[in-house]
Amino acid sequence: MRLILASASPARLGVLRGAGIEPVVRVSGVDEDALTAKLTGATPVELVTALAAAKADAVATGIAAEHPDAVVVGCDSMLHIGGELAGKPGCADVALRRWQAMAGGTGELITGHTVVRLDRGVRTAAASGAQSTVIRFSTPTAEEIGAYVGTGEPLQVAGAFTLDGRGGWFVDGIDGDPSSVIGISLPLTRRLLAEVGVPVVSLWS
């Protein structure tokens, strides 16, 4: 039984490796924008769960021949800061304004996962779940914000911060699961694996 990570995220891969699992990585190619557009009126929890399920389903379909006995894990996360969805800033100006706005405030990360189980290439079970984590941002000085943006790190990450990189200096604390903030919730994934009958320890390398 192999764990298939339906995500290209190096952060998610790093969390799994650190926790004793060497997954097969397979990217779903799901059109997230198109699916999100279809789900108007969905709550954030419904949205991340639907996106995680779509990714896990797509990869499970494509991988069944190559890895007939597998659990496919799909992931999606959304970060809300100041009542808005916080994507990747993309450029330094946007990252700078984000940090000026979120310094001293809080954010909420909503994480959804879906696990699809394959036995002999046939889908035999699936489980989905979501959870929420509060992030409390520090109040960096203008010099610190400038230096952090200057490293380039916050430009390409949702919410303009990382917990396990330089951004960690500027997060006072969280209330929830730290692995979900980095990219994949270990306790939620463990519970979903158990729901489809696969103890997480059976996947440890």
Add this chain to the structure above:
Amino acid sequence: MRLILASASPARLGVLRGAGIEPVVRVSGVDEDALTAKLTGATPVELVTALAAAKADAVATGIAAEHPDAVVVGCDSMLHIGGELAGKPGCADVALRRWQAMAGGTGELITGHTVVRLDRGVRTAAASGAQSTVIRFSTPTAEEIGAYVGTGEPLQVAGAFTLDGRGGWFVDGIDGDPSSVIGISLPLTRRLLAEVGVPVVSLWS
């Protein structure tokens, strides 16, 4: 200006490296048991702060000639579970009993840091602080506890768990700073560095 980490802990070194600092590592040789015995009646916060200060002081004294312009960071942590101080289990039987007792419960990690600043080999400033983080443990099955103890990971770590290793599967969440649970609190260290006049970003590699 170099950051000197007054600790042999690979977890602390890993947190600092991940957050953009390559410290000089120097171990203090402070007799923690002897110092703790002297501090009867001290609160946990007073105790971790005193131990962190003793380590930073000892290393600052020894390193001034070699690194005359430096900030020395001393660290100490204590984990309370079930009202008791949780050290390293040392052997599989103790680790197993610990997990049977702490499954589904909470722990409290108290972290103390001291920063000593050296300029031209002279101690010019120092700052100390402490903070607390709550850890909420999952309820692993007997099979999971057995497999986890079997990896050997929990035997040599305080509290019989890690947050960034296989133990992460069995921690539902925390309320506080995740870097302090791994070994060194980035936001507390940043505040203490600022107190001695050294912006953390000036230490980034």
